[in-house]
Amino acid sequence: MTGMLTAIGLMSGTSLDGIDVALLRTDGEAVVERGPSMGRSYDVAFRRRLQGALETAKMIGERGERPGDLDEIERELTLRHAEAVRAFLTENDLRPDDIDVIGFHGQTVLHRPNQGLTVQLGDGDLLARETGIDVVYDMRANDMAHGGQGAPLIPAYHAALAAGLSRASGEAVVFVNIGGISNITFVGSGSEIVAYDSGPGNTLIDQWVEAHAGIPYDQGGLIASEGRVDAGLVERYLGHVFFTDKVRRSLDRNDFRPPQGAEASLEDGARTLAHVTAAAILRSARHLPERPKLYVVCGGGRLNPVIMDDLAALAGSEGAAVVAAEAVDLNGDSMEAEAWAYLAVRSLRGLPLTFPGTTGVTAPVTGGLLRKAAPSD
Incomplete structure (x- = not known):
């Protein structure tokens, strides 16, 4: 076909x-x-x-x-x-x-x-x-x-999108999807694609605010913006073997669990978990072939300014920029759905959906x- x-x-x-x-x-x-x-x-x-x-x-x-x-x-x-x-x-x-x-x-x-x-x-x-x-x-x-x-499957689509981005010759770009679980796709200057789940995304924050405030998610990071980061909790999450293991693996929603109720206030828990979401991406990026200069963020997490500010600060300390998908004329809400359309066509044509990298x-x-x-x- x-x-x-x-x-x-x-x-x-x-x-x-x-x-x-x-x-x-x-x-x-x-x-x-x-x-x-x-x-x-x-x-x-x-x-x-x-x-x-x-x-x-x-x-x-x-x-x-x-x-x-x-x-x-x-x-x-x-x-x-x-x-x-x-x-x-x-x-x-x-x-x-x-x-x-x-x-x-x-x-x-x-x-x-x-x-x-x-x-x-x-x-x-x-x-x-x-x-x-x-x-x-x-x-x-x-x-x-x-x-x-079995995951992530979207990198084939990310690579197609990367070809249309304006970027310096040889400059690596990383697509970050912050959904329930976050994942990253590295697209190098040539055809190299490396991708893997990078850690908990919105799922921990969602579970935390639903349990303690009865709402499904922290809209616009409003709850997190009122809290403080608990460094001890952050280190507990980032100390997980997932981040140090040399073999990258995909995550189930239950691989990371929210804190116990008494461990933080509603606001401090949301703030801490927002920081964990951002820090997990940069911690996992250490396994990439090279440090990228640009992170393009899609998924619901890009709408949480607390996550985005933390991610920008952490990436900036490594000389990288962070932008929402819309800043490069992409749609951060529909990118995953677009990817499934793209993959369906590849499937009909017998083309690979996934790769060793x-x-x-x-x-x-x-x-x-x-x-x-x-x-x-």
Whole structure:
């Protein structure tokens, strides 16, 4: 399959906040034409069901198992994605026939790379039937079957975007995605790509403020801005073996846990965890081939000025600049959804999704399962 395809990418991340939808026209290689995007938030009740699903998923021993109510949640999650696609098409005056493929991430509820086990809730067959569009999904599993960590998958898209950035010749750039878990992609002056999870992102702050203030996240870093950094807590997190281990590995949402309730006030806990989010990125960047001069930040964490200020200060001490994706004409909200559209096209063309330098896979491999939509009458 060659030429340009029109793809929709769907992303529901570890923050459990909702669905991002983005449209892309691409050949799956160097040509990327970014289109419209939108986000749809989950209601509080469904978000809590997803939080419960994370606990239920701990019982899973095989990828196909759906203990408890996971089957029911998977169906509802898929139907919500289908509704998001329909709303997106209507909003942008598009028809299903205008779209060649949907890249469907689903909702990660379990990720144990050391066991070769990753589970994303999402029914590709149902989504294809509901939308009338071909669907590529389950894009992590083949990487893990070939010795990879199953994450991160976005670096192939980051490399395509880096080619369009204005930067000094030979200047390395790092894309930082601060979602529930943070990850970084290093793009060198040549074709070298190195990527890995860099530590906890928003998940610790989200869990902390939800437990102590009853709200899903610290909007605009307002709570953190009223607190102080607890250096002891910071060192406890940064002393985790994850940051010193020579082998980079992908993280599960539960690999780092928020402090105990009595360890900090609401404000000091939020402030400390914001600093941990920033410091973890720079600590993990020590494993890169060289220190970059530019960090481009996407994901929800870029909207927290406390995280961004700490990251800018820490990177600045190493002679690097930090900018939000929008400063280089990219979309920090939709980048992951765009990536899933891009990866779906690569999957259709049999191109690699992951590489030894991104997931530790033994050789570049493609991935994903294709579910064809029923022919329209």
